[in-house]
Amino acid sequence: MKKPNAPQPKTGGPTPKGQCAKRVSILDAAADVFCREGFAGASIDEIAMEACVSRQTVYNHYRxxxxxxxxxxxxxxxxxxxxxxxILATFPDNGDNLEDDLTAFAVRLNKNCVCNHDGKFIRKLVQTEGERYPHLFEIWRQQGPGKIGTALSALFARLSHVARLDIDDFDLAAKQFLALVNADLPMNSFFGGVPTDEELEKAARAAVRTFLRAYGGKPAKGAGQVEELREEPV
Structure with a gap:
C-alpha cells in the first residue's frame, strides 16, 4: 500500500512497485532453486530464468x-x-481445561509453524546445507529456535501462577514441550508430507499428557483462594 506522502516514481524508469514485484519474484524463484539444488548446485542463471528476469537483474538486487x-x-x-x-497469542491463560487447551495449542503450532510450507522449507535447508555453510544460517539461529523457546518459557511462567504446573526451570520446560510436540509427528512430515488433522491431534495429545505427567503436580490456585498457613512445631 502506497504511503500518502510517498514520492512519485520518475517517468520512464522502473517504478518502485515494479522493483518490488521483481524482488519478490527473485526471492520466490531462489527459494525453489535452493531447496531443489542446494546452495552449491543452484545457479544465478537458473534462478533468473525461473523468476523471468535477466541475470543482471538478479545481481542488481543481490550482489x-x-x-x-x-x-x-x-x-x-x-x-x-x-x-x-x-499462534503464541493463543497460548492458554488459565488452567480450567489444561490438557485440552495445551493440546489445541500444540496442534496449531505444528500445523501452522512446523508442518507448513515455510517450516518444511527452512528445515530442509538447515538439514542439507547447515553443516557445510553454517554462516549462512546465522539469521535462522538468531531468529528461529531461540525466539520460540524464550517466548514459550515466559508463557509457561505466567501459566504456572494459575494452573496445575510445578516447574522449576521454565526454559527447560519450554524446550521439552517443543521436543515432545514434535516427537510423534509422522516421519513423512519431515520429508515433505503433510500430516492429517487426526495425526496432529494424536501427536499433540500424547505430548501434552507426557508433559503434564512431568510438570502437573502443583494444586491449582483459584481466584482469591488463600493458602492455609501451617505453624511450624517449636
Missing part, C-alpha cells in the same frame, strides 16, 4: 549468490515469525 541465499532465509523467517507469534 552475489550468498547474499541472495541469506535474503531467502530472512524472507522465510519473517513469514514464519509472523505465523509463530500469531
Amino acid at each position: 552475489e549468490k550468498e547474499t541472495l541465499f541469506m535474503a531467502v532465509v530472512q524472507d522465510i523467517m519473517d513469514r514464519a515469525n509472523g505465523a509463530l507469534f500469531s
Whole structure:
C-alpha cells in the first residue's frame, strides 16, 4: 500500500512497485532453486530464468549468490515469525481445561509453524546445507529456535501462577514441550508430507499428557483462594 506522502516514481524508469514485484519474484524463484539444488548446485542463471528476469537483474538486487541465499532465509523467517507469534497469542491463560487447551495449542503450532510450507522449507535447508555453510544460517539461529523457546518459557511462567504446573526451570520446560510436540509427528512430515488433522491431534495429545505427567503436580490456585498457613512445631 502506497504511503500518502510517498514520492512519485520518475517517468520512464522502473517504478518502485515494479522493483518490488521483481524482488519478490527473485526471492520466490531462489527459494525453489535452493531447496531443489542446494546452495552449491543452484545457479544465478537458473534462478533468473525461473523468476523471468535477466541475470543482471538478479545481481542488481543481490550482489552475489550468498547474499541472495541469506535474503531467502530472512524472507522465510519473517513469514514464519509472523505465523509463530500469531499462534503464541493463543497460548492458554488459565488452567480450567489444561490438557485440552495445551493440546489445541500444540496442534496449531505444528500445523501452522512446523508442518507448513515455510517450516518444511527452512528445515530442509538447515538439514542439507547447515553443516557445510553454517554462516549462512546465522539469521535462522538468531531468529528461529531461540525466539520460540524464550517466548514459550515466559508463557509457561505466567501459566504456572494459575494452573496445575510445578516447574522449576521454565526454559527447560519450554524446550521439552517443543521436543515432545514434535516427537510423534509422522516421519513423512519431515520429508515433505503433510500430516492429517487426526495425526496432529494424536501427536499433540500424547505430548501434552507426557508433559503434564512431568510438570502437573502443583494444586491449582483459584481466584482469591488463600493458602492455609501451617505453624511450624517449636
